[in-house]
Every structure is written in C-alpha cells, then in structure tokens.
Amino acid sequence: MSMSISIRKKLGSFELDVSWEINNELAVLFGHSGAGKSLTLQMIAGLIKPDQGVIRLDDLLFFDSASGKGLRPQDRMLGYVFQDLALFPHMTVYQNILYGGHGISKTERLVRADEMIRRFRIADLRDRLPAKISGGQKQRVALARALLRKPRALLLDEPFSALDATIRLEMVRLLKEVRHEFAIPVVMITHDLDEARTLADRIFVYAEGKMVRSVRPDEIIPCQKPGGVQDLLQNSEYKLQEHASILPLPCSGV
Amino acid sequence: MLDSQALSSLRLSLQVASMATLFIVLIGTGAAYFLAMKDFRGREVLDMFLTLPLVLPPTVTGYYLIILFGRNGLLGRPVFEATGWSVMFTWQAAVLASFVVALPLMVKTARAAIESVDRNLINASYTLGHSNLNTAVKVILPLAKKGIIAGAVLSFARAMGEFGATIMLAGNIPGKTDTMPIAIYSLAGSGEWSKAHAMVAVFTGISGVFLYIANRFGRRII
Numbered sequence: 329m330s331m332s333i334s335i336r337k338k339l340g341s342f343e344l345d346v347s348w349e350i351n352n353e354l355a356v357l358f359g360h361s362g363a364g365k366s367l368t369l370q371m372i373a374g375l376i377k378p379d380q381g382v383i384r385l386d387d388l389l390f391f392d393s394a395s396g397k398g399l400r401p402q403d404r405m406l407g408y409v410f411q412d413l414a415l416f417p418h419m420t421v422y423q424n425i426l427y428g429g430h431g432i433s434k435t436e437r438l439v440r441a442d443e444m445i446r447r448f449r450i451a452d453l454r455d456r457l458p459a460k461i462s463g464g465q466k467q468r469v470a471l472a473r474a475l476l477r478k479p480r481a482l483l484l485d486e487p488f489s490a491l492d493a494t495i496r497l498e499m500v501r502l503l504k505e506v507r508h509e510f511a512i513p514v515v516m517i518t519h520d521l522d523e524a525r526t527l528a529d530r531i532f533v534y535a536e537g538k539m540v541r542s543v544r545p546d547e548i549i550p551c552q553k554p555g556g557v558q559d560l561l562q563n564s565e566y567k568l569q570e571h572a573s574i575l576p577l578p579c580s581g582v
Numbered sequence: 583m584l585d586s587q588a589l590s591s592l593r594l595s596l597q598v599a600s601m602a603t604l605f606i607v608l609i610g611t612g613a614a615y616f617l618a619m620k621d622f623r624g625r626e627v628l629d630m631f632l633t634l635p636l637v638l639p640p641t642v643t644g645y646y647l648i649i650l651f652g653r654n655g656l657l658g659r660p661v662f663e664a665t666g667w668s669v670m671f672t673w674q675a676a677v678l679a680s681f682v683v684a685l686p687l688m689v690k691t692a693r694a695a696i697e698s699v700d701r702n703l704i705n706a707s708y709t710l711g712h713s714n715l716n717t718a719v720k721v722i723l724p725l726a727k728k729g730i731i732a733g734a735v736l737s738f739a740r741a742m743g744e745f746g747a748t749i750m751l752a753g754n755i756p757g758k759t760d761t762m763p764i765a766i767y768s769l770a771g772s773g774e775w776s777k778a779h780a781m782v783a784v785f786t787g788i789s790g791v792f793l794y795i796a797n798r799f800g801r802r803i804i
Binding site: 370373374375400401402403404405406407408410412414416417418427428430431473474477 | 700702703705706707708709710711712713716720721724725
C-alpha cells in the first residue's frame with residue numbers, strides 16, 4: 329500500500345501547500361502548532377476539502393481537484409484517532425467499539441470487537457462510559473474502535489499527548505504491535521521527538537504550512553545540550569538554515 | 583374547582599397543544615438539524631422566517647395564516663374547492679395557529695443544542711463509515727436530547743397559552759374552539775370572575791410546571 333498527497337488549502341492568511349508520499353510505513357508529521365499537520369490529516373480523511381490537489385491511497389483516488397472526483401469520509405475507510413479521542417460520551421466502551429464496525433455483518437462485528445477488547449486489555453471496562461475511564465484507557469478504546477473495520481490506513485492526531493510517560497511507553501509498544509499486524513500506512517502527528525524516533529519510518533517536518541524536510545529517524549541528531557531546551561528552541565531557525573542536513577529539533581518532551 | 587365547560591376547555595387546550603407539539607417535534611427538530619448542520623445560502627433567512635412568529639404579535643401571525651389558509655387563501659382556496667372543507671373555525675385551526683407560534687421555541691432551542699454537539703464526535707462518526715442520517719440518529723440527536731426535550735416542553739407550554747393567532751383563525755366557538763385562554767377571555771368579558779379566577783389559577787399552575795420541566799432539561803445546554 330502507498331499513500332500520496334499533494335494538496336493546497338488557503339484558510340484566511342494561512343496557506344497549506346504540501347506534497348509527500350509514503351509506502352506501507354509509519355510517517356510522523358512533526359512541527360510546531362499551527363504548521364498544518366492536523367489540517368493535513370483532516371484532508372486525508374475527507375473532513376476538509378483541499379482547494380487543489382490529489383490524495384491517493386494505492387489506486388484509490390480519495391480526492392482529485394482536476395477531475396472533481398473524490399470519496400466521502402464514510403467511503404475512505406480510514407481509522408482516525410482524534411486528538412481528543414472523540415469517544416461517544418453516551419455510549420459504553422463496548423458500544424463505542426461496536427460503532428466502529430459499520431458495514432460488517434453483526435456476527436463478524438461481535439467477534440472482532442471481542443478480539444479488540446482482548447488485544448487492548450479493556451475487558452473490565454466494557455460497560456463503562458468514557459467519562460469513567462482513564463486517559464490511557466480511552467486511548468486504547470479509541471484505537472480499538474478505529475481498527476475494528478480493518479481500515480486501509482490509520483491517522484493518529486497526537487494520540488499520546490495527554491498521557492503520562494509510563495502509559496505513553498505502553499501505548500507506543502501497543503502501536504508497534506498494531507503496526508506489525510495490520511501492515512497499513514500510518515500517519516501520525518506528534519510533538520515528542522523520542523516518540524517520532526522510536527516509531528517512525530519517515531518524518532515529515534512541517535513549518536508554516538509547508539513540508540520543509542523529509543528525513544529518516546536515524547538522521548535526527550538528538551539534543552546534546554543538557555538543560556538547553558530553550559536555547560535550542562531559540563536557535564532552531566539558525567540550525568535549520570546553517571545545517572540543512574539536521575533537524576532543528578528541541579529536546580524530547582518539548 | 584372547574585365546571586364542565588372549563589374542563590372541556592382544558593381538555594381542548596391539552597388536545598390542541600399535544601397535537602401541535604407532535605408536529606413541532608417532528609418538523610422543528612428536522613428544521614433545527616438542517617439549520618445547524620447544513621451550510622447553505624439563505625440559512626439565516628430561513629431561520630428568520632421560522633422564528634419570526636416569536637417576535638410578531640400573534641394577531642399578525644394569525645393574519646398571515648388567514649391569507650394562507652382562509653377559504654379564499656392561497657392554500658385554503660384550492661383545498662376548499664377540492665374538498666369543500668376549510669380549516670377555518672375548526673379545532674385543527676387552533677392546532678395550526680399553536681404550531682406556527684410555538685415552533686420558533688423548538689427551532690431555537692434544538693438548533694443551539696445540535697450546534698453544541700462536539701464537531702469531532704460527528705466527524706468521528708463519519709470516518710467510521712456512518713452516513714449523515716445514521717450519525718444524526720445515533721450521535722447528534724442523543725447528545726442534543728436535553729435541548730430537544732426542553733424545546734418540546736417549552737413549545738407545549740407556549741401552544742397551551744396561544745391566544746391571538748388562534749382566535750383569528752379558529753374563532754371562539756364554545757365547545758369547539760374555545761381553548762382555555764379563549765374561554766378565560768370570554769369569562770372576563772362577561773364578568774364571570776369566579777369562574778375566570780379558577781381557570782386562571784389552573785392554567786398558571788400547568789404552565790409553571792411545564793416551564794420548570796423545560797428549565798430542568800434546558801439547564802445544561804442554554
């Protein structure tokens with residue numbers, strides 16, 4: 329499987345203009361807030377229409393401004409984990425997961441839901457409402473729901489940002505497992521450099537609506553300055569221009 | 583406390599308000615969904631037309647209804663010519679008047695409730711493959727439920743109290759179109775104060791209860 333996008337969108341004074349392509353791998357979109365990362369995911373999912381461009385998954389044309397063809401978000405069959413997870417507050421954990429099985433026969437849906445509940449170890453939470461479970465548990469439910477239909481690709485908008493370090497590690501491990509099993513393209517937004525380096529096959533660095541750099545994780549030079557997070561942040565523009573081969577990245581966790 | 587004439591007015595008022603509320607819930611919720619979810623030209627103009635009876639004197643609303651549904655009205659004439667029946671001076675006219683006057687309360691309240699549903703939840707439903715209709719039924723309406731119920735209860739209370747448009751369209755026919763507000767008007771006009779006192783007290787009690795219920799449901803969304 330491969331995903332390619334080449335999109336342009338103007339929103340007020342902000343303009344997003346990015347093109348990239350990935351194979352069956354995990355791509356991280358990395359950059360400051362407001363760089364257009366979430367907007368990219370929303371356009372891949374079909375929630376926002378680009379002004380111009382093409383979005384394609386293998387031979388499947390998701391969007392093409394030239395021919396005016398495109399698929400509705402419902403028909404793109406993507407797993408999307410929103411930043412705030414978007415669990416339905418009026419449905420139990422189990423109902424939330426089952427809701428992700430639209431278009432699958434009822435028997436198959438129940439079998440898959442049980443499988444997901446086992447895999448993500450959320451059996452104890454089945455009948456609880458999202459408001460009654462922890463942040464890490466919500467993540468697992470959101471991931472289970474997004475994967476129930478066996479999506480063509482997975483979109484993750486800062487999925488682990490609200491979690492503390494221990495749970496974050498567990499979720500990273502879980503995501504690796506999922507990646508291994510589902511073998512689909514994954515596009516993930518994160519602000520965490522460690523997370524990006526651990527998980528990504530490819531990192532796209534966004535700045536002000538452009539994709540300024542595409543790198544492999546091993547091309548990232550980790551932060552060498554103990555306690556120098558702020559310095560590094562301040563000098564990031566300088567580093568970007570002077571040393572084109574390395575990333576202007578802050579220390580992890582920033 | 584209430585004599586048989588007053589009880590008959592109360593029954594008629596409840597019947598008219600219930601019927602009007604039924605249509606208000608169906609049409610008002612649909613209109614509110616449409617106004618909240620669809621971005622189309624003229625959206626706010628449509629909202630204005632639907633909510634205009636909220637600010638117009640009910641007699642003006644009634645006047646428009648006569649122009650539309652009267653025997654010589656735009657819609658009333660073809661219906662009368664085809665069937666020999668006119669809605670004028672029937673209890674159905676009271677339903678129609680109550681419907682039009684109380685609809686804005688439903689549209690306003692339900693629209694606000696639907697607009698307050700987290701957009702991400704709606705988008706999540708779409709990305710999970712659910713159609714607009716399925717998303718409306720399974721996500722949007724359940725989450726906007728409190729506002730919709732509040733709107734329905736408010737509309738019922740308003741429909742119960744409808745007077746101006748009703749008297750223009752349905753008249754004041756004892757036992758047929760004299761809803762409680764109209765009966766109270768007649769009693770006050772003929773100086774039958776003790777009967778009027780009792781009906782006013784009962785009516786105030788009923789309206790108060792409905793307003794209390796509407797507030798209980800509406801608190802979370804307004």
